[in-house]
Amino acid sequence: MTNPSTHLDPAILAKLQGLELRARYIVDGFQSGRHRSSHRGQSVEFTEHREYAAGDDLRYVDWKVFGKTDKVYLKQFEAETNLVCYLLVDISESMLYRGDPNLLSKLEYAQCLAAAIAYVVLRQRDSVSLATFDDQLRDLMRESGNPAHLHQLVHLMSQSEAIQKSDLGKVLHEASSRFQRPGVVVVISDLLGDVDSLLSGLKHLRYQRHEVIILQVLDPAETEFRFSSPTLFEGLETQPDVLVQPRAIRQAYLAALQEFLERVEIGCRSLQADYFRVRSDEAIDRVLQQVLGKGESGKRKMASGK
């Protein structure tokens, strides 16, 4: 069981100052926040006119325009609201892999990422929710904007134990139905599984108007495959053991890995999900700068309401 304090290393937290998680698309929020809302109201910013139709609220008639044109137009407004960030953390057995004893396992790394993102979200007075999963959602902590929620999140992650094989597609489908408010879903996983199922679940999430950020966490050993002597690879998540001469198949493995990663990335992008590939030896602050900075620079207009 990991030490919760490792996920919130002060040095890392210090580097996360100034980072914000911004929603690119429409989000629903309870509070007045920084994110575009699909709702329009008085406190929101005027954006455009439309012609009056029978039954519209006369409070929004722009009388100045009527006086000038003798035509009745209604004002349209955007409302800023708060964000819900759903953190989906893969706790399946494959996430336990650690190539170098001196490095974090993928799960530990994912937990650090999740904690850091939660910190950023809570600091910007948005809400964050946490769900852990393997072949199904295991633990779900409902969203909250209370800063104290962070510790609960960290504690929950610390208590999670990897037992099963992951089934991300099924989990994303389940999450789609359980995450009621559209928000930003951050999936932190190694995604080692059925790509089609993953994309299917992703598509469902997008259908539910969630923004999705995929953080694929891989160990350097998995990406470089620098094994030399004959090795028995004991499969995690009930997969078979394989005895190979690594150098003989390295090129083929890297080619297969590249194909897999490209397929995942292309699939994610085609569904307008942000995709980031992360190694477990990378500095978390740099990863988050990359992830959250993209969100800042890629900011788009609010889509029309539902």
Next chain:
Amino acid sequence: MFFSRLLLAAFEFISLPMLGWLAAGALPWLIYRWNRRQHRTTSWAAVDLLLTAVSRSSRQVKLRQWLLIAVRTAIVVLVALAVAEPVIRRWARGSGGIGRSHTVIVLDQSYSMGLRSSNSSRLDRAKAEARQLVESRRRGDVFSVVGWTKSTDNILGRPTADPSLVLSAIGSLSQSEETADLSVAFRAVQAALKRAENEVPHLDHSNVVFLSDLSQNTWQVGPEVQSQLEGLAKQSRLTVIHVGDDERNNVAVVDLTIEPTLLSRGQKVSFSATLQGFGDKAWEDIEVELSVDWRFVESQQTSLSEGGVAAVRFDHQFDGEGSHTVLVSVAGEVDSLPIDNRRWLVVEVRPQLRVACIAGRPRAADDVARALAPGSQSDDFMQTIRPEIFSGGRLSELDLKHYDAVFLCSVSDLNQHEADRLARFVQSGGGLTVLLDGQVLTEPMGHLLPVIVHEAVPIGEYHFDALEYAHPIVEPFRGNENAGLLKVAVMKYRRLTVKQEYRSAETVLAFGTGDPALVVDRRGLGRVAVMAVPCSLTIRTEEKSPWSSFAMSPSYLPVMRELFAYIGSARWLEGQNLQVDQTATCRWDMSRPETQVAVRMPDGSEQVLTTQAVENQGMILLTDTSQSGIYQVSTAGEQIARFAVNLDPRESDLASLDVNDLPAIVATGSASSSIEVRTATSDYSFAPSLLACAAVLLLAELALACWLGRGWQ
């Protein structure tokens, strides 16, 4: 015991068990299998990707792995084969049997083996083959080495398993100038086999290997040889290795004669050298040189057609008395066997030729003496013949060593002492002619003659038959029938029968009845001639008429002259001119104080010989005439004798026996299956090639291993 021997044999270098190391070729595969068991273990999440990679590259990986194993296995196998090459060669030769063997190596040293091609002679190749036989031996194998010449010696003596001794013996064999006798070789082989049987325990089988150029002169197989071959094949495995080549072309000086054969000072002589070409080559402009007493005299050119014969004649006159050496040689290198391109002759020039004519009755020798020295000044040769007539009773007083020939004319009362003296005279090179009439011969005289003398035939009309003028004595009459030899009227003659034990006796002249008229025989260094008619016109008192008109015939004088020249020249013509390996003898005055003489050999070396007494007569016997050339016998600075020794010209014919015919020589029985004939192997050894391939594969293995990303494991 067996297993300890097996264990030792397993580590014995160059032996059959080394081939077992071929099993080490399985090591790379075993190491590969063992390595697969030696692995690290790690948990892994992306097993699907791993399986995908394995399935995509499995074929390629397996191919590479097996390629590496194959290369490593090949390296081990090549090294094992290279080390076991002698064993393989032995198997290829079919001598890889089990058990301890005795091998008799018989090396042909006849002078045809000196033919050189590609910077090596046939003997060199035979010795190389013999060395390979020794080097491919198994532990415990023993060898004998026989140097095959006319004398044929077992070089090693006792069979030995020490390869250094065997190789040393093989190396010591040098080119001889002799021919080789097959039956003598078989006897030497049998002796070697018998000795090994007696002295070397636990021999399982024996081999006899003949290394020869299969020259037809050497491999003359008669009934005796065939029988010996069959006998040998029954007890040993026979192998004949043909070390000859296709070269058949050769030129040789095969004969050198002189005319006349008896020489005196100032006499003109003619040398006739016979050259023969062998093979299918014609020879143009061959320069033939004459040297007398080691000084060049003159040269002439001649040509030879394919397989042809040419006679080259040189005229010369000797001014000095005594012994002279004559050499006829072919100038330059005209063929690959120069040793037979020369011939030697030793010529004695006498101040006078003395003949003792012993008359058994008054005037019986007058006609003979007159025929030998007619008093004519026209013939230089006749001028130097000095016949001396003695009565029969004075024979025992004469010092015969001063005479070249003795004519017994109607002598009948020869006693034993006189017969013995005459016998010794002939043995030492003198010529004896017995002219018969009606005398009763004593027993000692009868023993002296090569014929049985019967009673005279009835009076009739008989004539000579020259027997096609085959003999040198009557050969001058060929084409000269007018000389009257065949017209000589003979009324009576003594019937002669050649004794069976005198196989060298020749009938020079016969009668029309077939009875011999003149018989000559070689006896020691000299010759004996018997004439069935008296060569005199005088008759015995009891006779009524002469037996023949021979003494009146114009042919009488030349016959007597030729007869004298023939019997008188034997001492030096044949006694001093020999073939290689014939014993040279000369008389020695036993009254001299010296007991040893020095012999200067043709190669310049010297030998010391001890004089001997043979039948109460002093003799010098020189048995080592293995070199061709001039041998000079001297003592205290005085030259005693000279000998010219020449090659046997039969060996100059390089035609060889067909290899495939050899087993057919053995007519019947299981012997034929025991004889193996093969040609000499080349000097090529495949071991260096195998090792070179192994080295290349080793480099290839390193490259492959790097390519696959691992080294030796």
